[in-house]
Amino acid sequence: MVEPYLRLLVAQVRGQTQYRASFVVELVFSTLMTALDVVTVFVIFSVNDRLGGFGGTEVLMIVGIAAFGFPAADLVVGNVERLRVYVRTGLLDAVLVRPLSALGQLVAMDFSVRRAGRVVQGTALYVVALVVAPVVWSPGAVVLVVLAPLSATVFFGAIFVVGATVAFWWIESGEIANAFTYGGRDFTSYPMTVFSGLFRRVFAYGLGFAFVAYLPALALLGRSDPIGAPDWLRWCSPLVALFAAGVAALFWRTGIRHYRSTGS
Amino acid sequence: MTAVIKTSALRKDFTVWHKTGRLRRQRRVVSAVDGVDLTVTEGELLGYIGPNGAGKSTTLKMMTGILSPSGGQVSVCGLTPVPQRTTLALRIGVVFGQRSQLWWDLPLSESFSLLRHVYRVPAADHAARLRRCRELLDLDAFLATPVRQLSLGQRMRGELTAALLHGPKVLFLDEPTIGLDVLSKQAVRGFLAELDARGDTTVVLTTHDLADIEKLCRRLVVIDHGRVVHDGTVAQLHAAYRSRRRVVVDLDAPWPADLVLPGASVERVEADGLRVTIALEDTTAGELLGRLAGSVALRDLSVREPEIDDVIARLYAGR
Amino acid sequence: MSDTSTSGLPRILAVVAAAGFRRHSTYRQATIAGAFTNTMFGFMRCYIMLSVVDVTGQAGGYDRAQLATFVWVGQGLLAVVNFWTPPELAERVRSGDVVADLLRPVDLMAMVLATDLGRAGYALITRFVVPVVVGMLAFDLFLPADPLTYAAFAVSVLLAVLISATCLHLVALTAFWLMDVRGVTMVWALLSGAASGLYFPLTLLPDWLATLLWVGTPFPSLMQAPLDVLVGRGSAALMVAGQVAWLAVVVALARVVQRRALNRLVIQGG
Numbered sequence: 001m002v003e004p005y006l007r008l009l010v011a012q013v014r015g016q017t018q019y020r021a022s023f024v025v026e027l028v029f030s031t032l033m034t035a036l037d038v039v040t041v042f043v044i045f046s047v048n049d050r051l052g053g054f055g056g057t058e059v060l061m062i063v064g065i066a067a068f069g070f071p072a073a074d075l076v077v078g079n080v081e082r083l084r085v086y087v088r089t090g091l092l093d094a095v096l097v098r099p100l101s102a103l104g105q106l107v108a109m110d111f112s113v114r115r116a117g118r119v120v121q122g123t124a125l126y127v128v129a130l131v132v133a134p135v136v137w138s139p140g141a142v143v144l145v146v147l148a149p150l151s152a153t154v155f156f157g158a159i160f161v162v163g164a165t166v167a168f169w170w171i172e173s174g175e176i177a178n179a180f181t182y183g184g185r186d187f188t189s190y191p192m193t194v195f196s197g198l199f200r201r202v203f204a205y206g207l208g209f210a211f212v213a214y215l216p217a218l219a220l221l222g223r224s225d226p227i228g229a230p231d232w233l234r235w236c237s238p239l240v241a242l243f244a245a246g247v248a249a250l251f252w253r254t255g256i257r258h259y260r261s262t263g264s
Numbered sequence: 265m266t267a268v269i270k271t272s273a274l275r276k277d278f279t280v281w282h283k284t285g286r287l288r289r290q291r292r293v294v295s296a297v298d299g300v301d302l303t304v305t306e307g308e309l310l311g312y313i314g315p316n317g318a319g320k321s322t323t324l325k326m327m328t329g330i331l332s333p334s335g336g337q338v339s340v341c342g343l344t345p346v347p348q349r350t351t352l353a354l355r356i357g358v359v360f361g362q363r364s365q366l367w368w369d370l371p372l373s374e375s376f377s378l379l380r381h382v383y384r385v386p387a388a389d390h391a392a393r394l395r396r397c398r399e400l401l402d403l404d405a406f407l408a409t410p411v412r413q414l415s416l417g418q419r420m421r422g423e424l425t426a427a428l429l430h431g432p433k434v435l436f437l438d439e440p441t442i443g444l445d446v447l448s449k450q451a452v453r454g455f456l457a458e459l460d461a462r463g464d465t466t467v468v469l470t471t472h473d474l475a476d477i478e479k480l481c482r483r484l485v486v487i488d489h490g491r492v493v494h495d496g497t498v499a500q501l502h503a504a505y506r507s508r509r510r511v512v513v514d515l516d517a518p519w520p521a522d523l524v525l526p527g528a529s530v531e532r533v534e535a536d537g538l539r540v541t542i543a544l545e546d547t548t549a550g551e552l553l554g555r556l557a558g559s560v561a562l563r564d565l566s567v568r569e570p571e572i573d574d575v576i577a578r579l580y581a582g583r
Numbered sequence: 584m585s586d587t588s589t590s591g592l593p594r595i596l597a598v599v600a601a602a603g604f605r606r607h608s609t610y611r612q613a614t615i616a617g618a619f620t621n622t623m624f625g626f627m628r629c630y631i632m633l634s635v636v637d638v639t640g641q642a643g644g645y646d647r648a649q650l651a652t653f654v655w656v657g658q659g660l661l662a663v664v665n666f667w668t669p670p671e672l673a674e675r676v677r678s679g680d681v682v683a684d685l686l687r688p689v690d691l692m693a694m695v696l697a698t699d700l701g702r703a704g705y706a707l708i709t710r711f712v713v714p715v716v717v718g719m720l721a722f723d724l725f726l727p728a729d730p731l732t733y734a735a736f737a738v739s740v741l742l743a744v745l746i747s748a749t750c751l752h753l754v755a756l757t758a759f760w761l762m763d764v765r766g767v768t769m770v771w772a773l774l775s776g777a778a779s780g781l782y783f784p785l786t787l788l789p790d791w792l793a794t795l796l797w798v799g800t801p802f803p804s805l806m807q808a809p810l811d812v813l814v815g816r817g818s819a820a821l822m823v824a825g826q827v828a829w830l831a832v833v834v835a836l837a838r839v840v841q842r843r844a845l846n847r848l849v850i851q852g853g
């Protein structure tokens with residue numbers, strides 16, 4: 001069942017690597033771009049050694065989960081944001097007349113290898129965080145060490161898909177999805193204690209971004225949430241990720257029925 | 265004969281927002297397809313025409329599972345297109361004149377082998393079909409060329425092949441000859457005629473080029489404002505719209521302006537009155553000639569059959 | 584006669600700028616989407632910066648209100664000063680359409696800058712206003728008392744727009760030599776984002792690095808300079824003077840590069 005998608009993916013990668021110079025430059029700089037986000041966190045950190053009541057290695061734990069989850073989701077389904085182009089130009093028609101899932105095709109057809117560099121970088125950061133941060137090891141923690149970054153990936157993947165489906169209703173939606181994808185990545189890299197007010201309530205709990213990195217990091221560090229989330233909630237990221245994936249699937253199905261196929 | 269495509273009261277509504285003021289907008293529902301009943305039997309080659317915005321492409325998109333209908337029924341190969349999209353995709357082939365199905369950066373031959381995996385076609389079947397297309401469409405010269413470097417005519421021949429490699433029961437062609445040069449048009453038409461002669465593939469063809477219709481289609485469906493306004497043979501269309509034959513006469517002396525011709529009308533007088541085009545309305549060419557022979561000095565004459573362009577133009581103009 | 588040619592050019596450029604303004608005013612939905620995104624990032628960055636200040640009372644020489652202003656006005660300026668939109672000219676060079684630009688009786692670079700000023704003007708009354716107003720409602724912003732400060736800020740923003748547009752023109756000109764300018768565009772986006780004060784105030788960096796950026800690169804002139812002028816950190820006169828100097832440098836460089844690029848086009852036929 002997977003084989004046709006793999007073939008599409010390989011074809012796409014081969015097409016890309018034809019422009020070799022550009023490919024290498026993009027690989028290098030997109031990796032540097034992500035490094036910059038991490039640098040930003042640490043420049044801010046350099047002012048004083050605590051951020052929102054958390055120490056350096058604790059924040060590194062949060063950053064590590066987010067720095068793996070986002071690029072991994074971006075690598076796997078991030079190119080779904082190209083849906084906007086497919087809808088605007090009507091190219092989605094060609095996708096819909098093939099005997100494969102439309103989402104699967106989009107993901108395979110625009111797969112971009114240059115995003116792989118960031119996943120490697122994110123993985124390294126996560127491993128470093130696990131080594132230097134004061135993790136309270138337990139059987140549950142061991143499971144969470146594996147599940148947390150995967151849940152983060154699934155969650156961000158769902159955000160990418162939901163963000164992309166906006167194009168079915170609103171073609172000129174422009175960069176609005178970025179507020180939740182790239183915005184979500186930045187948001188999840190910090191302890192939730194940094195934010196406050198309605199903004200925190202909406203993004204952290206309303207949209208569930210607290211579950212990406214902050215709450216599982218608290219569980220791994222054996223700390224309770226200073227802003228009052230019950231302890232058991234720290235272990236719920238995998239469930240929240242599955243729920244998000246379900247919501248994304250619903251958005252996708254509804255969206256594709258709304259597709260208007262412009263042009264002739 | 266079994267029906268391969270069947271639609272009844274098929275409808276597609278689009279909501280459009282109308283600007284009525286600086287910020288105010290009004291909602292309006294437009295029916296792009298407004299109750300189309302159509303039955304296409306196995307092996308038919310159906311021409312589906314209409315002016316821009318008449319609903320041709322929208323109908324095709326509902327038949328291929330791209331758009332979900334707002335009302336009515338559609339079934340293709342016994343399947344309901346949108347819910348059974350991926351199953352249907354294995355049984356139909358689609359060519360959009362203005363959108364490519366091929367992989368831009370890959371050689372044509374690789375697009376073909378990729379499609380074999382996408383459609384899960386047995387290697388032997390794939391090879392046999394590809395061989396036939398290569399012969400009939402002269403593909404060999406550019407099989408190794410990346411698609412982005414192909415001319416439009418070459419690309420269209422590639423698209424046709426791509427749509428047929430999985431041996432579809434129905435082939436949908438949306439303006440396959442648009443923008444092509446004369447030779448490529450001939451190649452595409454010749455290929456479709458051959459496909460039609462074999463009789464195992466049902467073809468639905470939309471086009472703006474009426475020569476496609478005249479050369480290929482026995483049955484013609486004309487759609488306008490989302491409704492079918494004609495469904496029948498090309499000859500029936502001429503009959504229904506009373507297409508007129510014309511007699512063009514060359515004279516030795518200028519045309520007498522006061523000459524009365526019952527059952528015929530003078531359409532055009534050219535060359536200082538030495539060439540006249542007369543349309544036959546309610547008379548025959550023989551009767552007209554008898555009358556002319558007594559009144560003017562005939563040098564030469566020709567009879568012109570009605571052209572489908574004229575009929576269609578009148579059909580569109582009368583809407 | 585010579586009078587018309589000298590008074591004609593500003594008129595032509597004004598028309599070109601107006602066209603740039605109108606063209607962007609047609610992208611109304613994208614403007615709304617962009618303003619929303621900038622606002623969301625404004626909340627996030629503002630909370631992050633404030634959490635830094637809350638521990639020590641100040642950060643990089645800014646107090647709470649100054650830092651909030653820095654973030655929110657920065658989010659507004661982000662759309663006014665062009666950081667990310669890839670230069671259109673590069674695509675026109677690739678497609679060969681640039682020949683049509685050269686047939687016009689006005690210098691290519693003057694056209695590009697005028698168009699961008701028009702775009703920036705539209706962004707100023709739409710995408711600049713939204714985050715700044717939201718920021719003012721949600722946080723205590725620092726508002727300078729001296730009207731002269733606002734005038735200096737306006738001048739500084741104008742200079743920033745011009746420097747950025749000229750640098751992007753330089754990026755676009757590389758298209759005459761390179762087939763694909765995506766790589767160069769990415770380098771520009773990376774450097775201009777990181778070194779301009781967009782992600783964090785440059786004053787948070789070690790002194791030697793900040794000084795190096797100010798003196799050695801045009802990047803701080805794009806964002807840090809107008810924001811520092813507004814919140815009154817450092818000498819406004821010095822920063823505006825630095826911007827003027829950098830504008831002179833990049834314009835001179837762009838003139839030279841453009842002349843070579845066009846020569847190359849004329850000689851090699853594109």
